[in-house]
Amino acid sequence: MYNKTLVELREEIVTKKVSSYELTKYFLERIKKFDKEINSFITITEEYALKTAKKIDQEISKNNMRALSGIPLAQKDIFCTENVKTTCGSKMLESFVSPYDATVVKKLKNAGSVMLGKTNMDEFAMGSSNETSFFGEVKNPWNFEYVPGGSSGGSASSVAARLVPCSTGTDTGGSIRQPASLCGVSGIKPTYGRVSRYGMIAFASSLDQAGVFAKTAKDCALLLTEIAGYDEKDSTSAEEKVINYFDICTKKFKPITIGVPEEFLDGLDNEVRKVFDDAIEIFKKEGCKIKKINLSNSKLGVSAYQVVAPAECSSNLSRYDGVRYGYRAKNVSDLEDLYKRSRSEGFGKEVKRRILVGTYALSAGYYDAYYLKAQKIRQLITNDFLEAFKNVDLILGPTTPDTAFKIGSKANDPIAMYLSDVYTVSANLAGLPAMSIPMGFKNELPLGLQIIGSHFDEDKILSLASHFQEITNWHDHQPKQKLLGLD
Ligand code: GLN
Secondary structure, three states, X not given: OOOOOHHHHHHHHHOOOOOHHHXXXXXXXXXXXXXXXXXXXXXXXXXXXXXXXXHHHHHHHOOOOOOXXXXXXXXXXXXXXXXXXXXXXXXXXXXXXXXXXXXXXXXXXXXXXXXXXXXXXOHHHXXXXXXXXXXXXXXEOOXXXXXXXXXXXXXXXXXXXXXXXXXXXXXXXXXXXXXXXXXXXXXXXXXXXXXXXXXXXXXXXXXXXXXXXXXXXXXXXXHHHHHEOOOOOOOOOOOOXXXXXXHHHHOOOOXXXXXXXXXXXXXXXXXXXXXXXXXXXXXXXXXXXXXXXXXXXXXXXXXXXXXHHHHHHHHHHHHOOOOOOOOOOOOOOOHHHHHHHHHHHHOOHHHHHHHHHHHHHHOOOOHHHHHHHHHHHHHHHHXXXXXXXXXXXXXXXXXXXXXXXXXXXXXXXHHHHXXXXXXXXXXXXXXXXXXXXXXXXXXXXXXXXXXXXXXOOHHHHHHHHHHHHHHOOHHHOOOOOHHHXXX
């Protein structure tokens, strides 16, 4: 059962081969039995899930089907969930219970899905390895000595470990695509504004975007169709019509023109290059035209991102002051002491580093030198993409420069850690949709293929991705781990 896709599970539910209750119970048992190996969940919502599943089964018995009736899923713990703890991976929100659901959560509930729990993540989504979580590091199901990527590491590893068929994530600079790549699953970050950010705890508001993880692109398409769309509660959400992305994936694939940025291949590891070239060969055989393109400003992406994201985070995280909600220091002497100690004790090292960098970059006298300059670079990066999309339909490259790295190996070297996002941050800076799908292995660790589209071209991305998965089986590979009940 664990290796079935969403599309298959939906079929089993529709044809009443399995009930929502049975499915929910089955995956809950897997989580309870095996998650201790990888720590991908912060909260398991067993009681809620079983109750919801029963309700869904009653609906199904009356032939009242919704798009995702009975589908078990996990929510990244950055999405507010009514009556269920939302920690954002931080001590600051260790016992925070939101009074309302994020729009993404609400939409997935309305579609009939069943939430099994909340997944582990880097604190406030800041990280590329899931080592900064207050709730402990997450392990890569392919090899427990390696990181799953971050910040949505719990969401990616839980799907890779087959503890849940799909999950949600957020991507500010790569946090869906990079863990999807390192864990060998599919993950899509839609266009900025495609999915509502309401109720999604803010890291860097001009970059944050919600998306999903699943085994296949078709599964991602099913989920995206449900969460996409305008939301009056998010002023940056786009009034763009929602397409049925799943239907798009079932249509016959028409060859397209693919751009490959030279900057993404320069100095790339030989084995990663070989795996990527093999993927490109497949598209050539399918009749696609491959064009070399230049995204010359993308090499400045990480530098610009590491100014813009911390600047926005320093502003967003100022709300955690020990007064309104979140952690409050004890025995304080006065108001200033309350602010200082609540924030010093409530936030971890990486979050503090970002707040310091961001506050500095926004301060009088440095604003022009850092923040304004970074914003100008951001525009140049966007212009490169817009220019490229005049001649190509989609842009392809590796998602990450290499496979997963060992736990601890970059934890004390922030620059090395930030560079793992070198291929992903540019899409966020330009607000573009992008996806990672499995494309092969190096030393028995998965590698992801990144597909970047023009604004609101999620349909093109998903169509290409699902076609690739019709002719390859990289997405079917799963970790052979007895400790995860996988053989
Ligand atoms: N790894 C990047 C960072 O540390 C991106 C995080 C994200 O996308 N949330 O900021």
